[in-house]
Amino acid sequence: MTALLETPLHDRHVLVGAKMVPFAGWDMPVQYPTGVMAEHKHTREQASWFDVSHMGQVIVRGASHEAAALALESVTPASVAGLAPWRQRYGLFTDDGGGVLDDFMFANHERHWFLVVNAARADHDLGLLRAVEGLDVEQVTDRALIAVQGPLAEQELTRLIPAAAEMVFMDSRVLDWHGVEVWVSRSGYTGEDGFEVSVPNDEAVRFVEELESGGVVLPAGLGARDSLRLEAGMPLYGHDLSPDITPAQAALGWSIPKVRRPGGSRAGGYPGADVIGAELVDGAPRTRVGLRPEGRAPIREGVELFADDTSDEILAVVTSGGFGPTVGGPIAMAMLPSSAEPGHTVYADLRGKRVPVTVTELPFVTLNYKR
């Protein structure tokens, strides 16, 4: 086994007592001494910072900025060419069968495209991008990535970077922090207002210490990151997204705008366009929805769902599930057929007992973005 990778904040996590776990080849903090529940609530009520330096930061260029956009559109059904400068969008890489290879963020930085991809898929995605003719792909390894999330994120980040106050949700800018160039996007993975800030590796510790110096922002680990994104109804690659799941099935059709759909001016031209386009028009056989189990017992990934309390026919399998600290109860997600749309009751097999589960819309909490 190869040694785990460490982010520039690794030693500081250990110093403050984080519980470290292997994640996608990295040694990462799953929680700090306060625990997942407290970190989750602090993020929803005030603000937390998360070390997300394990994620892949990638710069993509082409013969021209426009040419790079069109080349990117050969591997994603997102509209890259239609994205205004200094704005960011959510995209998917797809395969020939219409399945999802990864999800990512991309931003128009005027002279190049800036992508952030999942840690576990970074090598895969770099290979995929490098195979696209006409793309020049550069992995950014000299920068840490720090997410600052929560209703007080703006108040606290603007102490360091005043210009961040001018940004709205999904803006992406290159800004100045005491003479240090930082790449800031107003986005995140918690459902709260917040920012993701790319800072040079050797400035990362100083950055989080300055964030914490206001007495508001505290560190939060991967555990809280997972419960926050689950409440926010956001899919996680390898769980709610995979090559066996299409964009429409994952309820991510919104990331494919009209211009890339059948009949659009840049329709198709990406892997799996036939399958994906047809599902967007005709509907998918199953769609990702929310689940609220009765009682307090969580239903976790892998739990089987049934139409009633006796049937042997598996309707779906839970793709993500756990406890929602803000919801105050168990929550989960699965892809269910349209016969089990929101409002219906399905049954989870939990340790041999059938537990009633209400199908709900996503997200489980109100999203709190600055638009």
Place this chain on the structure above:
Amino acid sequence: MIKYTEDHEWLDIADGIATVGITPHAAEQLGDIIFIELPEVGRQVSEGEEVVVIESVKAASDITAPLDGEILEINESIVDDPAAVNADADAAWFFKMRLADETATDGLLDADAYEAMIN
């Protein structure tokens, strides 16, 4: 008399009845506890049998019967407030059981042996 198991349970034993909980070390390892399912009162249990389901924010785990016996009483208050176990694991008992064989407690760990095991 307080005894411990290798599965991180504590037993407060008096008059052939053991009050059973989990150790602060176990509670810390589990993380925030969000769900507890306790056994039925009157159930006859054997050592090693799963009697409690405990779910934390991280994962599900089981608590097994530390010895043979009969469940006499359960602590419903921790079902309503599972976080009480994280707050004070030494006080938040799970169930009381009448031991089938009082001498069986000789095989359990004392406080020093348990401390040595977890350190």
